[in-house]
Amino acid sequence: MALLLAGLPAIAVSQAKAGEFIPVTVAQFTTGQWFFDGRKSALGGNLGAQFVPAYRFSDKFAILPTIETNYRGTRSAEELSGGATLFQDTWENGLGLKAVMSPTERWTYRARLSGRMKWYRETSDETWSDGLYDHQSISAGAEAERKWGKVGLAAGYDFTNLHFPNYQSLESDQSGDQARELAGTNVLDSNIHMLSLRGHTPLPGRFGLDVSGFFAPRMYEDQHVVTLSGLFTPSTRLDTASGVNLALGRSFRGPKSSMLAASVLYGYAGLQSNQNHYDARLTAFIPDFYDYDQQSMGAELRTGFGRTYAGPMTFDVGTTYTRRNYRSRPIQDAEGAFLGEKLSTTETAVSAAFGYPLTRNIRARVSTSFGRTRSNNKFEQLYRYNYSNANYQFGFAYEY
C-alpha cells in the first residue's frame, strides 16, 4: 500500500502532459422537521457540499481529491434513534484522495486515503468539537477491479483507525479500589481491517445484478473483555462484522420519454464479538452481548417523467424492512428484569421524494420518510426500542 501511494507522484508527473481538470460539485440544502413518537423537532436544515477537483492525467490515470462537508439538522426516519434526543445535529467533514489507474481495458486499480471527522451536538451543554461521541477516522485502502465486458468484479482491502477524541472511560480516571484492573482509557477506539468484494453483471431480460460484501475484523485495543466475575481479562475486544448486499434492478421506458427503474434489495449483516456485558445494576452477566444477525429487504422505484426545459421530473419511492436478532442478548420486561427470550428488533421504513429540475444543475426536492421500530424488549428506561418516527424535508440540490 505504502509503495503504491509513494509511486503516485511519479506517475502523475509522467502523465501530466496530457492532463485535464474535471471538477465535480454536488451540493444540497433542505429544511424540514423530524417527528418522534408524536413529538416534533424544531424546523432544522440540512446542508451538504462535496467538491471533487479531479485531475485526469491520461485515459489511464486520474486522481480525485475530495472535500466535503455535511451539516444535518433534520434526521431521517431510517436513522438509529432509540438513544438519542430530539435536540441533535451533526456536522461531518471529510478529505479524501483517490487514485484510479486503468493500465488495460480489463483492469482498474484504485488506491485511496481519507480522513473524516463527525461532530455531534446532542445536549444543551455540547458545542461543536466537544460532543461526547465525536469521532474521526483515517482510512487507507486499495482495490483491484477486473472487467469482462459488462461484467465486473472488484476486491479491496481498507484499513481504518477510528478514534473518539472526547471519549475516555471514566473508570480509567479512578484510582485504588475504585477501579478494576485493566480498565482501558480509549475504550471505543478501534482499528478496522476491511476486506471487500463487489461485482456487477447484466442478466437476461435487461436485468442487472449488483453484489457486494465485506468482512471486517475490528480490534478495540484498549477495551478488555469482561467476565462473569465482573472483572476484566487481559484479552481485548475483537469484533468481526460481515455483510452481503444484493440488488436486482431493471429499467423500463415508458410513454413520452418517461422512465422507471425498479430494484429489489436484500442484505445480510452480522456481528460476532468476544466481548460480554456485565450489568452492574442487576449484577447480571450476559455473554456475547453484541452478537447479532440482521437481514433486510427492500424495494425501490425511481421514475423520471415529464419534460421540462431543464430535464425530467423525478419521483422515487422506497421501502425497507430490517430484522435484527441478537444471538445472546436477553430481553427485559418493562421494569428491567431479564427474561429468557432473545432480543430482536424490526424496522420498517417508507420514503418518497419528488424532484423538479429548475435548471440543468439545480433541482427542487421534497421528500418524506416514515419509520416504525418494534422490539420484544420492553425495558425502555435507557433506550427506546419501540417507536415511530417520520420526517419531511424540502430544498434544493445542485450537481455539476
Next chain:
Amino acid sequence: MHSGYAATRSRGAHRAIAVLFAFALCIPTLSFGADPAPKSGSSPSRPNRLRLQPPAKNKAARPAPAAKTPAAKTTVSRPAVAASPAKPRGPLLDTRLDSFQRTVEVQPQGGGWKPAEKKMPLIGDDKVRTGSASIARIQLGDGTKVLLLQNSQAEMQSLTTVEKSIRLLRGRLRAIVRKIKGGNNFKITTPVGVASVRGTDFEVAVNDDGSDMEVSVFEGSVAISKLGDLGKEVILTAGDRIKFGIEQELSDPIRSGAVPPSQRLEMRNEVQLASAKDAIISMAAEESRNADFQVGKSLIDVNGQRVRTEEYITRASANQFKLVVLNQRATRFDYFTYTGTFNKDLPEDLSVALRQSRGLLGATAPEYYLTGYETLMSNTVDNITETATGGHLVKIDLNSGVYTLTDPTDVTNTRAVDAAVLQPDGSYKIYNPVSDTFSRVTAANLAEAVKISVLDSSTENYRDLSSGDVYWKTRFNEYGSAINGVLKTVFSKKSTVTNALAIDLDTDFANAPIITSIEQPSGAGNLHNRLSLYYSDGSKTVYDTYIIDDEGQLAPSSTFDGLASGAAYKNELDKWNYEQRVTSTEMNGRSIDLVIDPRIGTQSGLIP
C-alpha cells in the same frame, strides 16, 4: 453554474449567449483534424443579415412527415437539392426534426413559418426556430444529433453525406456528432465564424445581433475559424471554450471546465465507491454510540445536560464487593459507591450472593448475607457516607397480620410484632419489617401503609408481602451517617443478644433529623420533590429528587397514579431514571448531583 460569459450577459452587455452544461453522455473522445474553411462569399460586416449561401433555386419535393420512420442511419435518395449555387456534394442525408418541445416553428425554403411537426423532414435552406423554454431535436441520418435550444434560430445549409452544415443565426445549439469511418465532416457556421468537427460533442452560441460567438467542447475536438480570416484556425479540445466577435481576433481557448459529461459521471462514480466504504465505517461508529445508549452509559439529566454514567463492580477482598457509579458532566464529576461485606467469600457470579443479600423470600435461609456496608456519595470535594456494621440475619414470618422475628442462630430468640396496632387516638402504629421501623398512619391510609414491598428474586420484580410469606433480611447493630466527616444520625443497639428485637425497640438514636418540609418545586404535576432535613446540631440538608425519562424530562405525577410506596410504586420507578441533588450547610454552597438507576438506589438504601 454559469460561465463568466453568462454573467456578462446578465449585466446587459451582451444577450442570448450562454454556455450550456454537459449531458450525461458517453461518447468516446476523438481526435480530429480541422475541417476545411467554409464556402466563400460571406461577409463579416452584418452577420445576421449575412447569407453564407444563397437560397436554393431547385427545390426538391418535400417528403411527407414520417412519424414512424427511424430518423437516423438512412441515406435517402431524393432529387438533388441546390442548397447553394454549387451543386451539393454527395447524396442527401435524411434529416428530420425528430422531436420538439413547446414552441418550435419551421420555415421551408421560400415559405412562411409553420408550426413544427414531429419527424418532419428538413432539407437545405429550411429554417427552424425555437421560442422561450423550447427545444428542437434534429436528427441527421448519420447519427448526429443537434439540439436547437431556446430562443434560437438555425438554417439547414447543406445536408448531404459529404457535407453537413447548419447555420446558427441566433441563440445556441448543441451538436453531438457521431464518429463515422473516414471522418464526419460536420460544421456549424454562424455570422461570426465556423466550427468544424468530425465526431464530438460541442455547443455553439451566437448572440442576437450575430456579433459574438462562443463554442464549448465536451468531447473530441473542434476547429474554429473566423469569417474573413479563414486561414487561421484554433483547435479546441474537450474542456475548452472560446469566445470571439466580429471585432475580436481569435485568441487562445479558455480552459473553462466544460468537461465531457461522461468523464464527470465517471469521477462521480469513483467518489461514490469511496463513500460507500466510508459509510460502513461511519455505521460502525454509530453502532458504538448506540450500544452505549443501550447499556445506559449516556443519559440526559433534568437540566438537559449529558450525563455519562459508568457502573461496575470491583472486589476489594474475597468477601467484599464494591458497586461504583460514576457520573460525569461537562463541568462536574459525581460518584456513588456501595461496599458490601458478606458473611463468607463471594462466588465468581456475584449475582448469586446479591440476590440473597438484598432480602430473600422463601423458607430456606440465604447462604450469603451482609455483615456490613458503606455508601458514599461525593462530588470529589464533599461526601455523604452511611455506614452499617454488625449485620446479622433475621427471619421474618408474616401470619395473620403478625410478624414473627427470629434469630436463625438461636431459634428460641423470637419476637412477635403486630403489623398494625390501633392507637387510642384512632391512628395506627405500623411496623415495617424491611426497614425495621415503626410509623403512624390514619385509618384512611391503613390499607396502603400495611403493604410492604420486597424484591422477589425469582421474578426480579417487587411484590407485597402476604400472609404465609417468609422473608430473610439482614439487620445491623450499628449505623451512622455523616456529611464531610461530621456525624449526623447515629444509632446502636442497646443489646447485643436480642438480635430479633426491632431497632425502634432496642436502639439508642442520636441527632435524628427532623423533616420540616416536603415541597414540589416543579408543580404538583411533576415528580420533583424537595425534602429538607434539619438536624439538632443546627445543620440542614436538602434532597431534590427528580424522576426523569431517558431524555431528562420530568415524569408526570399521573404516571404513578397516586402511588408513593409498595410494589406497584417501585416497579413503576424502575422504568425511570432517578436524579438526586443534595445540598447541605456542611457543603458551602456546593452540591452532589447523581443520576442513578433506581434499582441500585433501592437496593443500597439510597431510595427508601
